[in-house]
Amino acid sequence: MPDHNAVALEFLLTRRSRPAKTLVQPAPDRAAIAVMLQAGARSPDHKILEPWRFIVLQDASLARVAGQVEARAIALDKPQAEVEKSRNSFANAPASIAVIASPTPHETVPEVEQILSAGAVCLAVLNAALASGWGANWVSGWMAFDKPLLAQALDLQAHEFVAGFIHIGTQSIIPADRKRPDIDALTDWIEV
Ligand SMILES: Cc1cc2nc3c(=O)[nH]c(=O)nc-3n(C[C@H](O)[C@H](O)[C@H](O)COP(=O)(O)O)c2cc1C
Numbered sequence: 001m002p003d004h005n006a007v008a009l010e011f012l013l014t015r016r017s018r019p020a021k022t023l024v025q026p027a028p029d030r031a032a033i034a035v036m037l038q039a040g041a042r043s044p045d046h047k048i049l050e051p052w053r054f055i056v057l058q059d060a061s062l063a064r065v066a067g068q069v070e071a072r073a074i075a076l077d078k079p080q081a082e083v084e085k086s087r088n089s090f091a092n093a094p095a096s097i098a099v100i101a102s103p104t105p106h107e108t109v110p111e112v113e114q115i116l117s118a119g120a121v122c123l124a125v126l127n128a129a130l131a132s133g134w135g136a137n138w139v140s141g142w143m144a145f146d147k148p149l150l151a152q153a154l155d156l157q158a159h160e161f162v163a164g165f166i167h168i169g170t171q172s173i174i175p176a177d178r179k180r181p182d183i184d185a186l187t188d189w190i191e192v
Pocket residue numbers: 015016017018019137138139140141163164178
């Protein structure tokens with residue numbers, strides 16, 4: 001049995017996100033973000049297909065994407081509140097790691113498994129950011145799936161989408177924890 005890692009376990013049992021809108025500057029630098037990417041890339045990945053990749057957004061690129069999101073939201077006739085909310089998700093993010101799901105057809109690894117792997121990457125990046133002492137939040141929205149926006153703003157290919165934007169910055173508050181699931185209600189212990 002491997003060594004009991006009490007620190008890691010305590011982190012996993014108490015971790016929680018910081019809402020994106022409460023994240024402020026300063027943002028993690030390239031070296032700090034590289035650690036998060038390394039943690040993300042250690043995620044389970046059936047047949048080592050690497051069906052995901054990263055796009056790191058910082059200062060100028062966040063401002064550019066925010067403008068493109070706003071323009072696309074207006075073109076889609078989104079209500080003004082939604083235009084502002086979706087633009088601000090990028091304009092106000094100190095930094096963001098977009099985890100791109102990039103599944104490819106495979107004989108034995110179905111697309112759903114490849115997308116699950118991308119989700120695992122999102123959680124690993126998020127947890128690495130939190131464990132590094134940053135505030136972080138996994139967000140999505142229509143911007144994660146809108147093909148024209150993704151092609152224009154992030155140069156995604158047609159089969160790709162954003163599994164998660166992991167917004168990262170300095171935490172301004174530590175919010176009260178949200179209600180957590182009732183494990184007993186979700187679990188069947190099957191003994192025979
Ligand atoms: C795939 C996915 C997409 C999400 N998108 C959003 C979002 O767009 N906006 C939002 O407020 N929360 C979103 N959430 C929820 C938050 O990431 C997160 O679940 C919540 O803040 C509580 O996180 P915690 O359990 O780490 O504390 C999303 C979660 C997942 C798994």
